[in-house]
Amino acid sequence: MATDTVFYGRKTLPGGHSGGGATVALRASPPESVLRFLIAHSHELVRRGIRAIVEDRPEWTVCGEAATGAGALQETTALRPNLLLLDLSMPDMDETMAIPQIIKVCPTVRIIALATEDSRELALNALATGAHGLALTSESARDLLLTVESVGQGQPFLSPAAVNLTLRQVSKPDRSKLEAADLTPREIEVFELFARGHSNKDVAAMLTISMRTVNEHRGSVMRKLRLHSYGELIHFAIRQGIFMVN
Numbered sequence: 001m002a003t004d005t006v007f008y009g010r011k012t013l014p015g016g017h018s019g020g021g022a023t024v025a026l027r028a029s030p031p032e033s034v035l036r037f038l039i040a041h042s043h044e045l046v047r048r049g050i051r052a053i054v055e056d057r058p059e060w061t062v063c064g065e066a067a068t069g070a071g072a073l074q075e076t077t078a079l080r081p082n083l084l085l086l087d088l089s090m091p092d093m094d095e096t097m098a099i100p101q102i103i104k105v106c107p108t109v110r111i112i113a114l115a116t117e118d119s120r121e122l123a124l125n126a127l128a129t130g131a132h133g134l135a136l137t138s139e140s141a142r143d144l145l146l147t148v149e150s151v152g153q154g155q156p157f158l159s160p161a162a163v164n165l166t167l168r169q170v171s172k173p174d175r176s177k178l179e180a181a182d183l184t185p186r187e188i189e190v191f192e193l194f195a196r197g198h199s200n201k202d203v204a205a206m207l208t209i210s211m212r213t214v215n216e217h218r219g220s221v222m223r224k225l226r227l228h229s230y231g232e233l234i235h236f237a238i239r240q241g242i243f244m245v246n
Helices: 044-054 069-079 095-105 120-128 141-152 160-166 176-180 185-195 200-207 211-225 230-239
Strands: 007-012 023-027 035-040 060-066 083-087 110-115 133-136
Touching: 035 044, 035 069, 044 060, 044 141, 060 069, 069 083, 069 095, 083 095, 083 141, 095 110, 095 120, 110 120, 110 141, 120 133, 120 160, 120 230, 133 141, 133 160, 141 160, 160 230, 176 185, 185 200, 185 211, 185 230, 200 211, 211 230
Parallel strands: 035 060, 035 083, 083 110, 110 133
Antiparallel strands: 007 023
16 A cells, blocks of 8 residues: 655755755655554544544654555555554454454554444454554544553553443452452452542542552552553453453
């Protein structure tokens, strides 16, 4: 698939401005800090909208697009993007197979799954099979940016609406994996409540403890599980099968 050519400078050939030489554009590699995106979505208008959001940042660039699951695999193999924004509702898309295949051909790519409000099972499967982030196509540009920023920095992340979608119905968690991580009974309670979307204030009221104590328990949980954000906590709970999702 052809991609836009990006030029990063200009050069005047010998005999330049005063000597009649030609000025030509130079094509160069982007700075190493630039994040390269591949957008895979079945609708061109959605791809255009996401491209506009992404390329509003000078340190981000779109290196390619795809309209099918097969195209996403092909373009990831060819272009080696840093981030792949992957529509889960593409006609030929089987997230349980496509995501592992994409990671196999390009282990360094970080995948943000794009879901709709009625594609909860697809979203859960995407997270379980390796997606690093999740956002809904109905969300604001701000929420998409939050997801992209976090995943781009190497931190798994679920947007607020994605958290509501995935953990709308969960049964009692499997505590064995938390106990194996040396979490105390109280820390496990705190983990469960945060993973269900409760705020610090909610947790304090539900456990009848102070906000300071909640923060201490939360900090201890994050350290023991080697997590750095709320998004990582949710991602961990789903990927590790701690919550059985109904």
